[in-house]
Amino acid sequence: MLRDKYATEIDALLARFPQRKSAVLHLMHLAQSEYGYLSEEAMREVADIVGVDATHVLSLAGFYSLFYEEPVGRYVLEVCNDLACALRGADEFVDMASRKLDIPVEGTTNDGLFTLKTVMCLGGCDRAPMLQCNLKFYENLDESKFEALIAELRAKAAADPEPSVVERIIGYVAQVS
Amino acid sequence: MAHVLLRHRDIEDLHKLDVYRRNGGYDGLKKALGMTRAEVIDVVKASNLRGRGGAGFPTGLKWSFIPKNAPETYVLINTDESETGTFKDRELIERNPHQVIEGALIAAYAVNSRLVFNYIRGEYMDAAWAFEEALRECREAGIVGRGIMGSDVDIEFYTHFGAGAYICGEETALIESLAGNLGQPWSKPPFPAVEGLYRKPTVVNNTETLANVPGILVNGPDWFKSTGTEDSPGNKIVCISGHVTTPGNYEVPLGTTYRELLAMAGGMKDGKAFKAILPSGGSGPIITEDALDAACSYDGLTPFRSVMGSASVIVMDETTDMVWAALKMIHFFRHESCGKCTPCREGTFWMEKVLHRIYDGHGTEADIKLLESVANNMTGKCLCALGEFATSPVLSSIRHFLPEYKAKVSTAAQQAARESVPVAMVGR
Numbered sequence: 001m002l003r004d005k006y007a008t009e010i011d012a013l014l015a016r017f018p019q020r021k022s023a024v025l026h027l028m029h030l031a032q033s034e035y036g037y038l039s040e041e042a043m044r045e046v047a048d049i050v051g052v053d054a055t056h057v058l059s060l061a062g063f064y065s066l067f068y069e070e071p072v073g074r075y076v077l078e079v080c081n082d083l084a085c086a087l088r089g090a091d092e093f094v095d096m097a098s099r100k101l102d103i104p105v106e107g108t109t110n111d112g113l114f115t116l117k118t119v120m121c122l123g124g125c126d127r128a129p130m131l132q133c134n135l136k137f138y139e140n141l142d143e144s145k146f147e148a149l150i151a152e153l154r155a156k157a158a159a160d161p162e163p164s165v166v167e168r169i170i171g172y173v174a175q176v177s
Numbered sequence: 178m179a180h181v182l183l184r185h186r187d188i189e190d191l192h193k194l195d196v197y198r199r200n201g202g203y204d205g206l207k208k209a210l211g212m213t214r215a216e217v218i219d220v221v222k223a224s225n226l227r228g229r230g231g232a233g234f235p236t237g238l239k240w241s242f243i244p245k246n247a248p249e250t251y252v253l254i255n256t257d258e259s260e261t262g263t264f265k266d267r268e269l270i271e272r273n274p275h276q277v278i279e280g281a282l283i284a285a286y287a288v289n290s291r292l293v294f295n296y297i298r299g300e301y302m303d304a305a306w307a308f309e310e311a312l313r314e315c316r317e318a319g320i321v322g323r324g325i326m327g328s329d330v331d332i333e334f335y336t337h338f339g340a341g342a343y344i345c346g347e348e349t350a351l352i353e354s355l356a357g358n359l360g361q362p363w364s365k366p367p368f369p370a371v372e373g374l375y376r377k378p379t380v381v382n383n384t385e386t387l388a389n390v391p392g393i394l395v396n397g398p399d400w401f402k403s404t405g406t407e408d409s410p411g412n413k414i415v416c417i418s419g420h421v422t423t424p425g426n427y428e429v430p431l432g433t434t435y436r437e438l439l440a441m442a443g444g445m446k447d448g449k450a451f452k453a454i455l456p457s458g459g460s461g462p463i464i465t466e467d468a469l470d471a472a473c474s475y476d477g478l479t480p481f482r483s484v485m486g487s488a489s490v491i492v493m494d495e496t497t498d499m500v501w502a503a504l505k506m507i508h509f510f511r512h513e514s515c516g517k518c519t520p521c522r523e524g525t526f527w528m529e530k531v532l533h534r535i536y537d538g539h540g541t542e543a544d545i546k547l548l549e550s551v552a553n554n555m556t557g558k559c560l561c562a563l564g565e566f567a568t569s570p571v572l573s574s575i576r577h578f579l580p581e582y583k584a585k586v587s588t589a590a591q592q593a594a595r596e597s598v599p600v601a602m603v604g605r
């Protein structure tokens with residue numbers, strides 16, 4: 001349970017805001033990085049902590065594109081193929097990534113490691129093609145850099161059973177005591 | 178030219194507090210704390226600094242709308258930055274975070290606010306570490322928190338994350354999102370300065386706007402007005418992307434021409450010929466060759482029926498299919514429409530559908546008219562500016578590049594002939 005595991009951090013987070021409901025997105029980020037996606041249970045947990053209706057958290061999950069309501073791969077590769085990147089080869093890059101991983105866009109590899117998605121502008125247009133993977137940017141990519149990234153992530157997954165970006169997220173929450 | 182905003186390009190390690198302070202950092206805040214709140218607002222007013230988030234509203238005037246004796250007020254930094262082709266605020270929070278923090282603290286002092294939030298888009302979580310680290314240094318040094326810089330002023334300051342929604346850059350949607358609600362805009366009035374976060378008076382300023390403030394306090398309004406144009410004083414970060422040799426952020430005096438901007442970015446990539454620019458990311462009308470000598474300023478593109486916006490200059494060369502480009506943009510707006518009002522929700526849906534049909538070669542001439550009529554029907558009927566933004570790449574690409582649309586559609590006669598075949602066969 002988030003409440004028990006991150007009690008101090010969650011208390012510090014809630015104390016930041018004049019109204020605790022404001023902490024909801026932060027807690028959803030935390031829940032998603034802890035569980036890999038926002039299951040109904042995870043959303044109910046968040047709702048309980050914040051003190052809102054679970055349906056409210058559900059509607060937020062549908063509204064914001066960074067939240068996944070279905071299980072996804074351990075690494076979610078989100079390639080920007082919005083206009084500025086597409087002018088510099090992003091659509092071709094997506095096709096290449098899809099071929100290399102042997103999955104369509106929105107698909108997940110059989111080993112559960114990678115999900116491929118396309119997204120709108122990420123603010124890295126001057127370094128296209130680029131992608132975001134678990135809230136980290138990889139920029140100025142090409143086919144060989146993409147292969148190297150995939151290899152690196154596979155190796156990381158093999159070496160380290162602990163997934164996710166929870167360390168970073170909890171880092172933000174914990175900054176202020 | 179020495180940078181005023183992208184100063185980290187001239188000064189190594191400027192993101193560190195000691196380096197920032199050695200280079201005049203927090204002198205602006207110190208000076209502000211020695212003035213009355215009204216005096217600070219007057220200085221910013223006199224500089225005629227205008228908002229860098231797109232709308233260009235005078236910053237000092239905005240601050241002056243905050244009721245003087247309000248017991249609780251807030252300052253929100255808008256680092257939602259999700260417009261296609263925009264990546265300037267990211268560089269600021271990553272590389273020159275203290276200048277943003279200092280500007281926001283001056284704003285908070287001016288409007289008597291004890292709490293500042295930086296609303297950063299969730300996708301920038303990695304980049305935002307630098308900002309968070311700078312905040313940590315400030316807390317340690319007594320620049321943020323209780324009794325800042327030895328004064329009796331308390332200002333707390335937090336980073337807040339969005340979760341992927343362009344609309345949350347719109348100030349009222351941002352406020353809703355920060356309050357934990359769906360990030361949907363409300364119809365103004367009430368303006369945030371009267372009723373904002375938690376229904377308290379709230380200042381929302383763009384990241385880059387605030388980064389201008391420390392210099393204005395230290396050097397005075399006349400210094401600020403010595404660059405740029407009369408209506409658009411100061412420098413601006415321009416994000417140049419697309420078919421140029423060296424895309425990136427360029428800090429220039431407002432009033433620099435689009436032709437000069439192209440040259441700064443190394444000219445057209447691979448020596449191709451220039452075709453068009455989206456000067457305000459996806460949200461402003463396309464401009465073509467004839468506008469290249471226009472000024473990049475708040476009103477420089479008015480004669481060309483376009484706008485500078487946040488100065489996200491997406492450059493396209495002769496190989497670009499303009500129907501494809503318009504389709505990319507309308508796809509963005511359809512995806513990002515928050516769905517609150519029908520004309521925007523339905524209009525973006527239909528525009529994407531019809532554009533798709535045209536792009537795929539299944540459209541007719543009537544579809545071009547249909548696109549225009551859907552767009553015109555949205556104009557003036559949407560709750561926030563997104564609805565208006567969505568129509569501009571479509572209408573302006575038709576205006577400038579009608580032959581490209583025509584080449585993709587079949588005429589009514591061709592369409593009729595095509596459709597008549599199966600009918601005839603059935604008849605037999």
Ligand SMILES: Cc1cc2nc3c(=O)[nH]c(=O)nc-3n(C[C@H](O)[C@H](O)[C@H](O)COP(=O)(O)O)c2cc1C
Pocket residue numbers: 227228229230231232233234236255256257258259260343344345346347348349381382383384386387561562563
């Ligand atoms: C759809 C939409 C998206 C916007 N996105 C941003 C944004 O990402 N960043 C920003 O500073 N302003 C954005 N704005 C403008 C804000 O509503 C607001 O005008 C601005 O933050 C005010 O700050 P300024 O006066 O310092 O420019 C957006 C407006 C609209 C209609």
Ligand code: SF4
Pocket residue numbers: 344361362513514515516517518519521522559560561562563564565
């Ligand atoms: S115009 Fe579009 S984005 Fe703006 S409030 Fe209406 S539906 Fe939402």
Ligand code: FES
Pocket residue numbers: 080081082083084085086120121122123124125126128130261262263
């Ligand atoms: S268009 Fe891809 S990062 Fe901006």
